[in-house]
Amino acid sequence: MDTIFALASARGKSGVAVVRLSGPRAHDVAVTICGGLPPLRQAGLRVLRDSAGEALDTGLVLAFGAGSSFTGEDVVEFQVHGSLATVAALESCLAQDHGLRLAEPGEFTRRALENGVMDLTQVEGLSDLLEAETESQRRQALRVLDGALGRLVEDWRKHLVKAAALVEVSIDFVEEDVGDFDAAILAALETVAGGLASEIAGQAARERMQTGFEVALVGAVNAGKSTLLNALAGREAAITSEIAGTTRDVIELRMDIDGFAVTLLDTAGLRDTDEVIESIGIRRGRERALQADIRVILCEGPDAPPPLQPLPGDIVLLGKADLFPGHDDAVSGLSGQGLDRLLARIAAELTSRVARDGVSVRRRHLQAMQTAERALSEAIEKLRSGAYVPELVAADIRAAMTALDALIGKVDVEDLLGDIFASFCIGK
Amino acid sequence: MKHYDVIIVGGGHAGVEAALASARMGVATALVTFRTEDLGTMSCNPAIGGLGKGHLVREIDALDGIMGRAGDYAAIQYRLLNRSKGPAVQGPRVQADRSRFRHFVAQEALATERLDVITAEVTALIWEGDTVGGVVLADDNRIHARAVVMTTGTFLGGKVFIGEESFPAGRMGDEASSLLAQQLRGLGLPMGRLKTGTPPRLDGRSIDWAALETQPGDAQPEYLSFLTRQTQARQVACAITHTNARTHDIVRANLGRSAMYGGQIEGVGPRYCPSIEDKITRFADKDSHQIFLEPEGLDDDTVYPNGISTSLPADVQEAYVRSIRGLENVRILQPGYAIEYDYLDPRALTSALRLRDLHGLYLAGQINGTTGYEEAGAQGLVAGLNAALFALGREPVSFSRSQSYIGVMIDDLTLRGVSEPYRMFTSRAEYRLSLRADNADQRLTPLGVSLGCIGGVRAEAFGQKIARLEDAKAALRGFSFTPKQLNAAGHKVSQDGMRRDALDLLGLPGFDFDAVVALAPDLGSIGAETRVQIEKEMVYHSYLDRQDAQIRALRADEARNIPDGFDYTAISGLSHELAGKLARVRPETLGQAMRIDGMTPAALVLVLARLQQGKMRARA
Incomplete structure (x- = not known):
């Protein structure tokens, strides 16, 4: 199964942008980017860096374990500054440096469905x-x-x-x-x-x-x-x-x-x-x-x-x-x-x-x-x-x-x- | 009144494979045909296999069908096409002696346990509501069965054209099944017309062979069947000649008298098998076309000139044929003709080749809009297996695109339908690198064993082959080398400090088995056949790794069944256009739904959600 990512917040709408990763490599990649993950389901402030060591932004990092996340897989959320440049740099780091794939429309939802972590009202x-x-x-x-x-x-x-x-x-x-x-x-x-x-x-x-x-x-x-x-x-x-x-x-x-x-x-x-x-x-x-x-x-x-x-x-x-x-x-x-x-x-x-x-x-x-x-x-x-x-x-x-x-x-x-x-x- | 589990209507390539497969499954089977002598008749060119087609023959063989063995028995010339290219696109092909092929097929059909061959004309199907219950014969006798497989080829509404003449017929000299055609049309199934053509048959004794370039077979024959160990008939050469400006002039001057150009034929012909009229009209700038002169048999002087099919009048055929080098004094034994026939839109079929809305009725071969012995045989096999499974009350078997050319063909037919007679090409298979002729047995024989259609001889041979392969791979894994060792032996590999085992090495450029044996002489005991097979597997190694993920995802989607009658209009958020398309195509699985034209990932999630919702409600 590929590890996928996507911007989860509306682009530019607010000062904060949320980029979400899901899949088996989500935690490993996040560790490489932010140095170390906070305990599961707890936010931690981290400096995010690309593979050359350049700082991309300082932001909140939140990790979820498989089985207790939105998709049912390992998930990481980066909450970074909402500027287009920051988001583009982070996305480029995920795709180019780490080989993750940009999610297809609906793909997070699809994984959630397949992993059985949605209830009936959510599906509806x-x-x-x-x-x-x-x-x-x-x-x-x-x-x-x-x-x-x-x-x-x-x-x-x-x-x-x-x-x-x-x-x-x-x-x-x-x-x-x-x-x-x-x-x-x-x-x-x-x-x-x-x-x-x-x-x-x-x-x-x-x-x-x-x-x-x-x-x-x-x-x-x-x-x-x-x-x-x-x-x-x-x-x-x-x-x-x-x-x-x-x-x-x-x-x-x-x-x-x-x-x-x-x-x-x-x-x-x-x-x-x-x-x-x-x-x-x-x-x-x-x-x-x-x-x-x-x-x-x-x-x-x-x-x-x-x-x-x-x-x-x-x-x-x-x-x-x-x-x-x-x-x-x-x-x-x-x-x-x-x-x-x-x-x-x-x-x-x-x-x-x-x-x-x-x-x-x-x-x-x-x-x-x-x-x-x-x-x-x-x-x-x-x-x-x-x-x-x-x-x-x-x-x-x-x-x-x-x-x-x-x-x-x-x-x-x-x-x-x-x-x-x-x-x-x-x-x- | 007789009772069978399965009745097969038609004794062509589809019918024979269907009947034998059904009998192998252990159910009482009857094959009804106009004439018993016609079992296994090759009504078009005297060759079996080729690119894509050779793959189908190997797959039929892997499921213990007859075509590969009959082809080897009849082979008078072996040629492996694309020998200089990689194993995925190599296709075994033979020139076959017509009478040897027919003889082999008829003998096996007549000798097979649980299979009765009945000579009669089927005039109607017996219906019990929307379930088929058997067939009615021309003498009003009835035969009952739980399932019927129709393999009626071009006999349904068949009409032959030679120049201005036309008459109803299934094949030259045979009657067309008009009564049955009428009943089928009455069922309101979606039907269409297709056409195909044949060239004039020539008397080989009147050909000036000495004036022609010959094309011999391969020195090392590549057999069609996994079971064949030796060549069984005398081998002969084919010859090649060409049309010329005079030939083209004659054809052009008489186009108005051609049935196809005179507007008498409404059916659509295949683009990859144009008539000589088509070639000269559509490719007017080409001043010569190749013709292969293929002998029809060892004791038969008939020669099949491949490449000049026609529906011109007999006198024009003689004139243009005699304008060709080597054929100046040729005698035509039977003029070429075009045939137009009914086919049933295969989108009305399930992946088991059963008519969706009727129970127990299966269709295979040309009636489904395909062309070619191999395409027909493969469908016959699938229909026969499924008819038997139905009679046994077992689940149908469907073949995946990721697993076989058979799966590619059936998926193409049932999901997309046809616009011309459908023929297999390797380019139709998106997983071409893994669907090779050489590994058809590894892909399909285990499935056949689990279904119960594999005989003892094949099961044993296959088991031994796999054991040899496994042992050899284990032995190869047992030797590993550092980059330093490899460089010392003269091989350039990157100095990454990684140890590579002997199997890995076979996947690297520049390594063949001999190079590996030079590094580890103990591996020299691995047999030649096993070596070749492992080398073939390793050629595409890095590509296959990439494909595997896609194949796994596809199989997961194919495992998600969509119930028949699923209500797409109830899915909010799905566009009317897509909902309409899905309701029309009626995909059986999410994997099929995904392949529908215009399908979006988001729409697929909605369908999946609706499926899950149904399950959740059922649980609640």
Whole structure:
């Protein structure tokens, strides 16, 4: 039985994140990470370290013995600081350093069921929980396929199916006069392995950099963005003045909104201008705002159209609320009106977003890509050596396709046979 | 009026294996066939085994079936396919003398205790409610039985096409079972049409053999049966020739007269066995196709030209065949033809090959949408065993994908159905590295022994073989070496300070048995056959370790039965789409449910929870 782990608390929702391990190696791995376990069912404060000895965080550690845990197996819970960076580092340590597997949706529950440690009412309450997980998985899959990664992934699938089909042709249809495909197989696998390697490198870099969410303040020139930022920050971070166009570049401010690490971006006001430096500032500001997780778009007046087309989840408000009394959807940095409501809306939007996306998806995909890349490297090494056993190359490719199936979709033997019969005249 | 425990309808490869398996299980069995002379007839190409197919033959043999032994008796050429590749993808294959094969099968069927062979046409099944009670014969006689196995091949609604002509028939020269087909259609079971084709049969005396490249058999024959110790018939060579531009022109000019291209056939043909019409149309850029000229027997001049099946009119067949090198003056003994037939959607079957909604009725072979003697024989064996178990009031036996090609095939058929005649390939087996032809006996004979279908001769031979293997492994474990010792002997191993025993060494690259014997001369006493077997096991050593965990998880899921009629709509949280799919497919175990298209891990947990809930309620 594998030892599995997963973040048990909602991501970013609170200041504390709970990462849970379950399985035969849970205690051993935890001992390596935190030096020594407290007595069972008692919390102990420990410094968590990765295998290089680097401190990951200081947190509470709780261990449960098999038979008296949520899953019925050996379980350890780490309660660490809720920042995305901390959780990502801990997860990476568990997966990379210790070879544990990220749990499938519902897998903890499944183990609990199999070990008979759930009672009837708990079993009956399961469906809502699992429904939510299934739904979030489905949406995640859609998101991947819609995005830029989707095209890449489609390409990987094509190459893997092609490579696997060519290997299988040489095995199952050896009596047909089909030829030798080593070069084509190698080329297809190298393409995918190369793509995986660069995607893995990119993801890892993004994860290191990403310590939170970005919220951009967008609005027409002098809509009160900088004043609002300063009010939110409680200090003068951006220069504010009554002269339009003061903020020429992007000003960043890190803050904590309801447990989320948020970087607020104050962007240059949007207007047509002939001034070269200002127009560069506006362009940069707009680009940066579009990449942010959420845009807070400030309108100039009750009937003014938003200066930027809002994306789903964006917040559109009337700026300078002090000038337009009687409007609810308004905010003012100057008077402080609507500030709390704005913060609450940002927090609510981020909460709903981490529930359906967040690092866990990327983490899962990263792990899948790493597994696939290792398998493909083995296949490539065999092919390059010249003397290889085709069924082992086939096994490596199959392992890669299985690891990637959440990304590329399940590849079935029918897909391979379809490719074979379309490409070769089989039938002695 | 006669009574049996099990009746088998049909005497082809499925029928014979079913009847013999049922008789081996110790129940009174009758096999009813149109003509007793046709027992064991190879109606298509004169070969047994191959890739995936050879694996099936070994598995049939491991369960003490007849196909491997009959194939060895009939073999006039042995070839182990993929000899240069690893043992998992090597498939034993033979060219078989048709009459020797038929003779061996008929003799054994007629001599088997508890098995009666009855020559008659079955026109109807007898029903007692939704339970089958026997069969009605054409002369209105009735035979009663507790279980019936239908292995009617292409005889159900069979229709032969040669060019513009077509007529009902099961095989050239045989009548089709139309009455039985009508009754089966009346049962409201899901049916479909498939097609398959055959090439013209040639007179070997009119072939210019000297002009052709020959293909001899292997010098070291790899026998089909674990029991065979020596070659039993004279060995011959096959020949190879090719189609050419002229052949293609003739076929192309006459496509309109082909039954398949004239739109007379609605059934779906196999993609891996295209007709010559298909090859030339779909692969127009290929200017030549390979043809294997396979002799049908030692005392038979008929030659089977493998690779040019057709439904063109006889005169066109003669013209295109004579355009081929070596066949310029060939005489066609029987024109090629296409046959279209009914099959029953195998998703209506359980993993025991029993119709789900009817009791006591089992189906095996081409009627389930498969093609090939080996696929048919393997299903016949499973259906025969289960019919006998049913008659005995015992639990059915089902075969796992992780244990056998038989399990792969039955799971594919019953869970996913077919869209073309189903043929086995090694790529269908996800646990291919452990499901090898060489270890079929180790995988299945113990199961056969526990079921009671293994005869004394095989049981003893198997026991001795296992004892030799165990002894040899124990001996290998008894010698171990430090990295230092190994390096001193000229072997490069990592200096990790770990002692490795002689068995471990066989799993490392660069070590074969001779290298190990050089290190420990005492191991030289291990016999050649045992050495080869252990080497084969160790080839995939590191991969098999990884696969074992998956196999264990799969078997655990397969051990969780889902009762028939399980109410998926009552599971809240399960999407309508999945609930509908599960209700339609009716998986028998959680393991099967997992393989349903679109199934998610979370949905599987819901099903598991519902199963547990039922148990908890039952306890409460």
